[in-house]
Amino acid sequence: GRPAPMLALSGSIAALLLTQTLLDAWVRRVDRRAGATLPRRAAHPVRLGWAALLGRPYAVVAGATFACAFALGVSALAVTEGTARYAAVVLLVAVTGVALVAVLQLRETLARPVVAEDEISLTADVVMRIEDARESYAPPVLWALPVVLLSGFAPGWWSAAAVGFLVLGVLALVAVHARTPSYAATARRAVGLR
Template sequence: MPKEPVRDANLAEARAWLAGHGLADAEPTPLLATRLAARRRKRVAAAALLAVFICAVALVYVTTLPLDPAVDGLGPDRRRALLVVTAMVIGLVLAQSLLDRWVRRVDQRAGATLPRRAAHPLRPGWRAVLGVPYAAFTAGTFAGAAALAIAALTVQDASARYSAVVLLLGLCGAAASTLAQLHHVLTHPVVADDEVSLNADVIMRTDDAREVAVPTMVWTLPVVSVFTAPLGNWHLAWMVFIAASAVALVLVNTWTTRRGRAARHERPVT
């Protein structure tokens, strides 16, 4: 048992989580409730962190827009702004890493109270945890966003190029944060003491990885810089890209969910 008492609300959350993942017959344990509560708090903190980052990038971008539309070019103010955005990207990655380390410490404290530890014969790899469809979707989304941003660097309009540079810096931060979080999920130690908690650990790891794969920042960053740029075709391309990637995510999620349900139904009862 964890050293601190587990709230009834956390146990109810664990019970609902088990039912939602086809483990309704399993009893919610303090271990599972503690781990789920930590992940819920992390999601809230990560969402707040992302919102602060987007607002900060937007503020830096807006303050460097020229008052006179005829003024063009990458002046000293914009160069300093790019350095500020780079620093914010580094801060975002570091803050996200601290959140992941906090979740790891919570799991370690919870696992230290177990009388014995269970483990997988082989550590689940990225194919089993994230899955090829989600990995392909995430890689394709980042590649498409980067291609659109790089294409804007070839135009003559300096404001559009500046918007593209800001976007590329944000995309680099998003990619680094995504890779760091996926590495954390894949290398996170197993916290389980029986077959049920071992299955729950795999499902929780899969949920964490697929949540990381959702390109929220990729969809949000264009609102900061792209839609203030003067290129109409660029706007249209971004809107089509965001809509197409959102539809692709729904299709991937639907396909993997149906496949997972079918696999659970086909699993022999022991």
């Protein structure tokens, strides 16, 4: 029955997380070796935290997106039965998997050693880190999962809530994009070039 596909999904997510972790460790080793061959490192190396890379507005949108997607799954689980209940469990497992992958990607972005020869290459490195951090939580995936998995199974109010979640998420992300400095400006400020 249904436990077998659920175990397969959970196993696939666990395998993906393990593969991601091993790949990240390998990339860090390669970066360290490449950095050791440079004639000199950047004059002003920086240690960036999540707030500098992701930015508080992006962090708020990311946290709210994950919380709302999870809440939609829990509410569908609580009020539905049969096929819709099974789809809600799949949704919760998928949202948890996406969250874990996003956390691993952000952790790797923060832990990756800086490989920079001068302030220009340091700034380029920070720009790429900011871009990776801000795109790591993939909000379109979280917006789509509830609608795709439970469309046609959940009650009408739930479907309206899922569509509202998608619309509000898009509006919030557009507002954050419009009000946040560019990657390059953020990177220059982070490395002290302003």
